[in-house]
Amino acid sequence: MKKILFLTVLLSAATAFADDAKNEWHNTTLSDATIKKIQDAKYQYKKCVSDEMQKTAHQEQESRQATEEIMKQCESVLSQMREVYLAEKVPGIIADRHLKQMRMQTTRNVLQGMMFGEAARKSGQQ
Numbered sequence: 787m788k789k790i791l792f793l794t795v796l797l798s799a800a801t802a803f804a805d806d807a808k809n810e811w812h813n814t815t816l817s818d819a820t821i822k823k824i825q826d827a828k829y830q831y832k833k834c835v836s837d838e839m840q841k842t843a844h845q846e847q848e849s850r851q852a853t854e855e856i857m858k859q860c861e862s863v864l865s866q867m868r869e870v871y872l873a874e875k876v877p878g879i880i881a882d883r884h885l886k887q888m889r890m891q892t893t894r895n896v897l898q899g900m901m902f903g904e905a906a907r908k909s910g911q912q
Contacts, residue, residue: 815888827867
């Protein structure tokens with residue numbers, strides 16, 4: 787009885803880890819051209835966010851609402867970076883994780899900047 791239970795647990799553990807191997811990106815080397823494409827896409831994304839932050843329409847809005855609109859406007863630029871990752875055979879889960887991390891950090895920075903601007907306007911400094 788114990789042998790059957792042990793074999794069942796062993797087989798179920800093997801099938802549980804089988805799917806992870808497909809999604810795991812083994813430490814491969816990206817070419818310099820690919821890294822440059824990713825860096826260019828990242829620059830375009832941050833440039834888009836910066837340009838959107840400068841628009842006067844966003845300056846007059848509440849900071850959270852303005853941040854949400856800015857991020858929506860630049861989402862299409864961020865998807866270009868995902869295409870570069872997928873073209874280089876980086877698993878989608880890894881690419882999405884990196885893009886999510888970048889999106890969250892950028893959103894925090896934009897919100898912080900918009901809140902600072904809003905506070906400065908309310909205090910009469912601008």
